[in-house]
Amino acid sequence: MGLDIQSKLLQVLGLAKDHASIGKAFVQNYNEKGFFDIEVAVVRATSHDDSPIDDKTMHEILFFVSNTPGSVPFLAERISRRLAKTRDCSVALKSLLLIHRLLRGGSRVIEQQLHIAHASGHLQMGCSWFLRNPDQSFVFLQNYAAYLQxxxxxxxxxxGKLEPNMTGGGTKFRHYKERSMDLVFHILPKCQEFIDKVLKCSPPNTLPVENLVQVSICTILKESFQVYMTYSDGIAMLVNMFFDLSRPARALACKMLRKAAKQSQDLRELYERCRGCVGEKSLDYPSVQDITMDHIIALEQCTNPNPASSSLRRSNKGGEQVSRVSPSSPFFSPMETKISTVWVVFE
Incomplete structure (x- = not known):
């Protein structure tokens, strides 16, 4: 009973602070109505209660930003300041949710400007005060902030799919092989970094999961489903091109596969846990594929210069060494026919 009264008093005090912040914004920005509207909308979106950000407030922010030139750095600074100054868990989580919704629901211009604002320091999501509180909710806040970074x-x-932000507007590929190599050695490591951050955003052990935490986890899960599709395509492509790689590239590929084996297991466990505690019925969980260590060890033997691995090699008529997987290997399968796009002149 005492705790309920205390929480209500804290909420009333927090709402009073919100009104004070709106009054302060009016005094500071009365000559710049667009900026004043943005600051007021940020305070309302991150108010001292446990209700999610309503769509009306979100649309207002997007409208004001779209019609006020140069307002994205201002918006980023106001959210960052709100996050840094508050000691209220709900306000902090709603500030992070606001950043997430802006990244998902804004225009391409706003999305790119938020990226620039983060790179320039206008948008800051890491707060040291999260680390000083051992409560599960604050641990989740720190992990969620790392995910958003x-x-x-x-x-x-x-x-409508997530992809890494390629500096310079992306890379154009002239050949399928170039695109495949980029997916494997540039995009796949980024996917693994992304999945690492997803895995740390596991729901707190306390049940039931709070409303705001559920909203953030649902959004994280939806994005992880998209990235996992690219992730699994990259793994399949990596295995397919493995025997065409140089020895140093094979060693790097095996390192990536070992990490993928651990991540796949952890991701499956996370999805199973979220099915039980996150009450979102519309989530379409992907089927996480197994990557066994037996498969990886079989591939690692191909990079081992030890003569014992010679059973995995054979020579063609010209004496050139050609990779071959033995019938007992878990990767044994009929060879795939590849059609070359290079013209060859026969005598």
């Missing part, structure tokens, strides 16, 4: 490095492409 990775998320701001990704963009939503024209197909």
């Amino acid at each position: 990775e998320r701001v490095e990704w963009i939503i492409n024209q197909a």
